[in-house]
Amino acid sequence: ISLLGIPGRVGERGGISAGSPFRRWCPVMLADVRVSDLGVPMMVTTCVLGLNQLPFAIAESQVHLAVLTSSSVPTEWRPAVILAAIDCADEENQQVCSDFGITGFPTMKFFRAFSKKPEDGIRITNPSATVEELRHAIITNLEKSQDAWPPACPPLEPASAEEVRTFFQRNKDQYLALIFEKSNSFVGREVTLDMLQYENIAVRRVLSSEEELVEKFGVTSFPSGYLLLRNGSFSRLPVHVEARSFYTYYLRTLTGITRGSYKLNATASTFNETDRVSHPLRADRSKLYMADLESALHYSLRVEAARASSLSGAQLAAFKCYVATLVKYFPGRPCVQTYLQTLDAWLKNWTEPELPRTVLKEAMKNNRDASHPSVLPTNVTWVGCQGSERHFRGYPCGLWTIFHLLTVQAAQNGPDKELPLEVLSTMRCYVRHFFGCQECAEHFEAMAAKSMDKVASREEAILWLWSHHNEVNARLAGGDTEDPKFPKLQWPPPDLCPQCHKEERGVHAWEEPAVVTFLKAHFSPANIYMDFAEPDPIPVAREGPGARLGTEGPREERGRGEEEEKEPEGEARIPGRPGSPEPRRPSIVRLNPKLREGGEDIVDLDSFSEQHFKSQLPPCTAGTSPGLGWLLVSPQAREAEEVFGGQEAAGKKVGTSCGASVQC
Numbered sequence: 001i002s003l004l005g006i007p008g009r010v011g012e013r014g015g016i017s018a019g020s021p022f023r024r025w026c027p028v029m030l031a032d033v034r035v036s037d038l039g040v041p042m043m044v045t046t047c048v049l050g051l052n053q054l055p056f057a058i059a060e061s062q063v064h065l066a067v068l069t070s071s072s073v074p075t076e077w078r079p080a081v082i083l084a085a086i087d088c089a090d091e092e093n094q095q096v097c098s099d100f101g102i103t104g105f106p107t108m109k110f111f112r113a114f115s116k117k118p119e120d121g122i123r124i125t126n127p128s129a130t131v132e133e134l135r136h137a138i139i140t141n142l143e144k145s146q147d148a149w150p151p152a153c154p155p156l157e158p159a160s161a162e163e164v165r166t167f168f169q170r171n172k173d174q175y176l177a178l179i180f181e182k183s184n185s186f187v188g189r190e191v192t193l194d195m196l197q198y199e200n201i202a203v204r205r206v207l208s209s210e211e212e213l214v215e216k217f218g219v220t221s222f223p224s225g226y227l228l229l230r231n232g233s234f235s236r237l238p239v240h241v242e243a244r245s246f247y248t249y250y251l252r253t254l255t256g257i258t259r260g261s262y263k264l265n266a267t268a269s270t271f272n273e274t275d276r277v278s279h280p281l282r283a284d285r286s287k288l289y290m291a292d293l294e295s296a297l298h299y300s301l302r303v304e305a306a307r308a309s310s311l312s313g314a315q316l317a318a319f320k321c322y323v324a325t326l327v328k329y330f331p332g333r334p335c336v337q338t339y340l341q342t343l344d345a346w347l348k349n350w351t352e353p354e355l356p357r358t359v360l361k362e363a364m365k366n367n368r369d370a371s372h373p374s375v376l377p378t379n380v381t382w383v384g385c386q387g388s389e390r391h392f393r394g395y396p397c398g399l400w401t402i403f404h405l406l407t408v409q410a411a412q413n414g415p416d417k418e419l420p421l422e423v424l425s426t427m428r429c430y431v432r433h434f435f436g437c438q439e440c441a442e443h444f445e446a447m448a449a450k451s452m453d454k455v456a457s458r459e460e461a462i463l464w465l466w467s468h469h470n471e472v473n474a475r476l477a478g479g480d481t482e483d484p485k486f487p488k489l490q491w492p493p494p495d496l497c498p499q500c501h502k503e504e505r506g507v508h509a510w511e512e513p514a515v516v517t518f519l520k521a522h523f524s525p526a527n528i529y530m531d532f533a534e535p536d537p538i539p540v541a542r543e544g545p546g547a548r549l550g551t552e553g554p555r556e557e558r559g560r561g562e563e564e565e566k567e568p569e570g571e572a573r574i575p576g577r578p579g580s581p582e583p584r585r586p587s588i589v590r591l592n593p594k595l596r597e598g599g600e601d602i603v604d605l606d607s608f609s610e611q612h613f614k615s616q617l618p619p620c621t622a623g624t625s626p627g628l629g630w631l632l633v634s635p636q637a638r639e640a641e642e643v644f645g646g647q648e649a650a651g652k653k654v655g656t657s658c659g660a661s662v663q664c
């Protein structure tokens with residue numbers, strides 16, 4: 001158990017100096033929790049962060065009153081070690097901080113398992129310690145719990161030859177990973193703790209002085225990792241770098257390894273067999289699939305964005321910008337491009353302040369009979385975004401993919417410094433106004449408000465979205481929306497892009513130039529595959545720009561003749577039901593338990609946007625004009641706003657198109 005005293009003054013936010021390692025310690029959404037919420041302070045337990053969380057900075061605004069709680073932080077070493085952070089500058093925490101003898105900041109105290117009193121806390125580091133030193137200090141102190149070894153803590157002492165020989169007789173695990181290392185190395189112990197929540201595998205460290213094992217495995221360098229199987233075979237861990245994050249990543253992705261009973265927020269599965277995906281489609285993680293992109297486009301345009309009875313003001317502007325941006329950068333096949341262009345032209349002609357849903361839906365229908373067919377397939381098939389169960393992945397995965405693709409295409413197709421925020425602002429507005437998950441939208445808005453306007457080039461926009469998506473991944477890792485078959489990892493993982501990773505002083509770091517190169521290749525039209533996509537209405541169109549896209553067979557049989565774009569009714573429109581033309585429920589939506597009990601499967605998405613979401617969020621940007629909803633975030637736009645003043649500026653000068661000085 002560790003307790004952090006975090007510096008700061010009452011009423012202030014932040015207080016952790018820029019260089020402090022604590023900034024890197026608690027990287028993910030820190031909940032505002034009062035000491036009273038913690039119950040008995042001695043029971044405060046939370047964990048050291050693990051691999052996935054490094055190296056995100058704490059949001060300044062989230063430091064104030066920060067406590068890591070079980071529900072807010074994915075923690076990798078739990079339940080062996082749990083970490084709590086308390087803002088001792090807050091008056092509310094005065095008593096507990098005084099009880100714990102916190103007089104200076106930052107203070108880190110370690111409480112061994114079974115500690116009983118505040119005085120049992122051991123001060124373990126100095127303020128200038130690095131993240132790595134903090135981790136090592138925790139391990140060192142854990143190991144001192146000799147008499148009363150915490151039951152939840154895995155063995156950390158070096159393995160002997162005898163233990164390794166009899167391991168599979170004594171344990172049910174499928175794998176045993178051995179990290180051979182020098183006695184002063186922490187890699188083996190860190191990997192052991194990193195893998196604590198994973199089932200079917202045990203990790204032990206073996207010292208270089210353990211001659212019998214060193215000889216048996218032919219170990220010549222330290223550290224190095226070996227994997228033993230129940231059948232007695234073994235192999236060296238094939239990692240790019242002999243380092244903690246590489247070992248951990250490799251082990252977590254082994255067949256049969258799943259995050260187990262320590263999964264955070266674990267809720268008993270309420271999904272039955274029918275929730276399981278019956279015909280999993282084979283997808284390659286290194287590819288993009290047009291079926292995912294078109295499914296997400298269909299859902300976002302025709303279902304999510306068209307949910308309100310009418311669009312007006314900022315919402316209508318956001319929708320127009322979304323479509324205009326898709327026209328510019330979405331590398332669709334010809335019939336989809338035509339569809340988007342037609343819709344965009346139609347929207348540009350719509351000058352009424354209000355756009356009724358019925359009218360919009362009509363305008364969004366396909367036209368297969370036109371000389372240039374205008375078709376966006378109406379069915380939903382997830383390939384790369386398919387989850388292991390129906391409530392996992394799907395649409396949110398598709399939406400991320402679309403926007404990554406758009407940032408990359410915008411960078412490839414326009415001058416780097418021009419309109420750097422074009423795509424990101426479009427996404428921000430889309431998410432704010434339409435994304436069904438209110439909690440997600442709020443989190444995304446908080447990230448955007450903090451740093452999006454610092455993006456100065458189209459290439460930086462690519463990186464901004466990538467790094468913030470990873471921040472979301474870190475926050476959600478181990479949570480109940482994570483598909484166990486697709487654990488949330490920092491992306492791209494080492495096997496997709498070995499050059500993207502490095503370790504600096506024991507801490508994982510990104511090689512950003514390599515990441516940009518990777519993202520440009522991954523999110524390129526050449527990497528989009530047509531597997532399971534609906535065949536083109538005019539097959540010859542395959543020879544157009546998307547020709548490289550075509551690979552395998554047709555999209556799943558849907559038993560559908562002509563387009564059916566009417567709102568499905570009754571049973572047929574329940575999302576997620578087999579045969580439903582609507583997509584299954586996005587995994588991020590928490591169902592109202594009452595609906596669930598009654599067998600009702602309808603998403604409570606509808607209520608989100610209309611009732612809570614829009615009213616709670618701030619206007620689209622600092623420069624948004626009420627009722628117009630255009631964003632004025634570019635310097636030119638800010639200037640315009642100054643010159644013309646607020647609403648007038650937006651209306652007269654800049655509130656008419658997405659690609660010029662106005663960001664949406």
Ligand SMILES: Cc1cc2nc3c(=O)[nH]c(=O)nc-3n(C[C@H](O)[C@H](O)[C@H](O)COP(=O)(O)OP(=O)(O)OC[C@H]3O[C@@H](n4cnc5c(N)ncnc54)[C@H](O)[C@@H]3O)c2cc1C
Binds near residue numbers: 400
């Ligand atoms: C804007 C937004 C905010 C969200 N906020 C929340 C939230 O607050 N709470 C919540 O429960 N869910 C949230 N979600 C949903 C969540 O992020 C996932 O989309 C969902 O859980 C499905 O996860 P997935 O495993 O399919 O991978 P996703 O995270 O959806 O990623 C999709 C694909 O993108 C690629 N990818 C992964 N990481 C990156 C990266 N860093 N850069 C580029 N490509 C990457 C991978 O190929 C991956 O398969 C949000 C989604 C969006 C679009």
